[in-house]
C-alpha cells in the first residue's frame with residue numbers, strides 16, 4: 246500500500262465522533278414529521294447537515310456545511326419520531342436524509358440499530374458520494390446495511406465527467422455502491438433529477454436506463470423534474486446559482502425520460 250493511502254486511512258481511524266450521554270451526536274438540519282416522499286409509507290424524516298457535493302441544482306444549499314445545525318442524540322431523534330408511530334402503518338418508519346447522511350455514518354448505525362430493536366422500518370436517502378471499499382469505512386457501511394431496510398439512491402448523472410461538472414465529484418464510487426447493494430440484494434429506489442441542458446439527453450438517459458437494468462435490487466425508479474424552488478436560498482446565501490435561466494423540463498420530456506429509464510418496469514415497491 247502506498248504512503249498516501251495509509252495517511253488517508255489513519256485519518257479516518259482518528260476521526261472523532263461527537264458524543265453526549267454515551268450516545269453519538271448527529272448534526273441535524275431539520276426534521277419532518279409526515280414525510281410522504283421519503284421512502285415507503287408515511288415517515289419521520291431527519292435531514293442531516295453536511296454534504297461534500299455541490300450539485301448545481303441542489304435546492305438545499307443550507308445543508309452543505311458540516312458540524313453545524315442542531316446537535317441531537319439518537320434517543321432524542323427517537324423521542325421526536327415515536328409519537329407519530331401510529332401513522333406509519335405497515336410500510337412507514339424513519340428516514341435519514343440530508344445533506345449526505347453517509348458523512349455521519351456512525352450516527353446512522355446507532356439510530357437504525359435502535360430502530361430495528363423496536364421494529365421500526367429504516368430508510369436511508371443518500372447520494373453515495375462518501376462510499377468507498379476502503380477500511381474501516383466499508384465495514385461501517387456493511388454494519389449500516391444490516392440495520393437498513395431500504396435505500397433511496399440518487400444517481401445524478403450516468404456519465405462520470407458530466408457528473409463531475411454537475412456535482413463536483415466523479416460517479417465511479419457511487420455506481421460501485423449501487424452494484425454492492427445489488428450484490429447483497431438490498432432494496433433500493435433510484436431517483437434521477439431531469440434537468441434541461443444537463444441530464445435531459447436521450448443518450449445519457451438510455452445509458453442510465455441500461456445501467457439500472459444491470460442491477461437486480463431496484464424496486465422503483467423515479468424521474469424528478471428539476472424545479473427552481475430553492476433558488477432564493479442561493480440569493481440569500483450569496484452563492485452563485487449555475488442554472489440561472491434553465492426552466493423545469495416540459496411534461497413530454499419527463500415522459501420521455503420515464504420511458505428511457507423503464508420506470509414502468511419497476512413496480513416492486515407495490516409489494517413492499
Ligand code: SF4
Pocket residue numbers: 296297298299300302303304305306308343344345372412
Ligand atoms: S448531494 Fe444532495 S444535498 Fe448534496 S449538493 Fe447534491 S442535492 Fe444537495
